[in-house]
Amino acid sequence: MATIKDVARIAGVSVASVSRVLNNGPKVSQKTIANVTKVMKDLNYTPNANARALVTQKSTTLGVVIPDLVDPFFASLAHGVEQVARKKKMQLLLSTGLVSAETEMQAITLLIERQCDVMVVHSKKLSDQVLIELAGKVPGLVLIDRYIEEIAHRCVWLDNLEGGKIAARHLLALNHQSFACISSKHQIDDPRLRIEGFQQELKSANVNLASELIEFGEPTLQGGEIATQNLLASGKKFTAIFVYNDAMAIGAISTLEDNGFKVPSDISVLGFDDVLLSRYSRPKLSTLNYPVEEMAMQAANIALELTAKHAEINESKNYKHIPRLVKRESTSFKPS
């Protein structure tokens, strides 16, 4: 690989000059520019980004920490970050494979070693305390899909509680009276809050949700199928189901129809997330839109601002997002 020295030598100028044309530096003669540019092309010279980063003390990489790339939800998240990276001419550095607090920590450490000081992190396993410390060390760290009060101005999150309420209001407005829920068995806040919001709103309407009518399962197509079978087996009656996510909801619809129930005429099904899948299912899934991509973009922009020179950091800012109801075909009015 040709280096800056090679270029300088062959062009008959100093490395300083080469560096100047490389960076569109001030005060370089047209002649030098032309000359050096030609030699760079001839030599097929590519500047060494590591060396540049070393001396300038700044990285041109934007880090993302997510559990997984195949989950379309996280793919959208990464995509959001990627879009702002491109706009800022930065490169995406991806850390995935998060299964434990330890691996989440590793992922972040790797980014730090690469001097990546701007990062969007999706962490579910690391404790609040650890994350707060980390935020202290890395000024450009922004959390997504998580809310920690002490660093609220660096959290971009979705109001899951409100999501549950919106779901309940929608179903209630459709005249439904008897409900079931399918939730995720994973020990994170999201499913708990969604159910809680759902129940709160039902209670306001004097409707009760028996705990036997809440099923827990893996947040996948199959998890939804199994949960629905259990619900059906219980013999309890219900005309609407609020489901933890779209994959489970599609599984639920599938099982329901296999058992002779029509969706939505017999039973309405409401999902959560609004991933690509929901537009492809039949009937098309009514769901709550989780604007991940948009949120990811916001998170990336905040991270960028945080590390900007003259950043005015407003600690009172709030980046809460409210899911939006997307009415498609899987929920409908229940005649009395």
Place this chain on the structure above:
Amino acid sequence: MATIKDVARIAGVSVASVSRVLNNGPKVSQKTIANVTKVMKDLNYTPNANARALVTQKSTTLGVVIPDLVDPFFASLAHGVEQVARKKKMQLLLSTGLVSAETEMQAITLLIERQCDVMVVHSKKLSDQVLIELAGKVPGLVLIDRYIEEIAHRCVWLDNLEGGKIAARHLLALNHQSFACISSKHQIDDPRLRIEGFQQELKSANVNLASELIEFGEPTLQGGEIATQNLLASGKKFTAIFVYNDAMAIGAISTLEDNGFKVPSDISVLGFDDVLLSRYSRPKLSTLNYPVEEMAMQAANIALELTAKHAEINESKNYKHIPRLVKRESTSFKPS
């Protein structure tokens, strides 16, 4: 950020010693190790990966170049590469946003600047010639989903022609006689080859496929819907459709059912790719499995081997993959 010098100074040793314990270097006393390790912890020291890369002349990053992250197909591809990256304790560097030959070139250049010498590239726009040159410059560059004879040992690709044949054989075996095709309007080889293989095999069975029965559209749900409407509007009869990809196939099913046709009893629909979607559709989609993830892992491993010290490069190797028929519910026997 604490540097190696800080650690050395506070630990009362030379930077050389610190470096040695950092790299588990030979001949360091237990005492020094303990001492230095403690200071590193106290100072919250993190080595600078850029500086290391600069002096060792090797990167610990694995590059991936794909058009897009939200397309589940490419997400799987990235996921495959990511898995081998993790195994090798390397970091993923992602370049996306490919819409033209120019941006594809940019993406690759960015990786080179970062001294990333191992990369898996999915390029559709760059010419064979350019890619061959690039391969000459970057020893660890492997192409995926593309075949170029001159660098065949660095291409991991799918036999689309054979895929079309397999599709035809499957449908023929189910007793179908009259066919339609839905293809992608994009000017790349894949759709052309799939149709060609399909037609070749039909011809062997003395079945003709009228060109009016081949519709082209965007490779999306909607593209599939529109193409199917056109097919239906033509008034031509057919009992089976071979579709370019799963998204289009699901769109086709949707339109077919909206028009009173049952899938598969009236019309069989066969997709291509076997993305997540296909398992979630109703009826579940019969399709041809495109083992992207596996292929991506293979590509990454080849790239790694290519750059290994004592690599024995066998230029006669062939990395062709054959799609595998996945029989689900959208294709069925056609009674005579």
Place this chain on the structure above:
DNA sequence: TTGAAAGCGCTACCAG
């Protein structure tokens, strides 16, 4: 077993 020092490729400062 340790330390001193050269230098990786580049930027940025200071002279001229």
Place this chain on the structure above:
DNA sequence: CTGGTAGCGCTTTCAA
């Protein structure tokens, strides 16, 4: 407008 040069944080000889 240009060149010389220090030094970014680290690894790696070479001597001690």
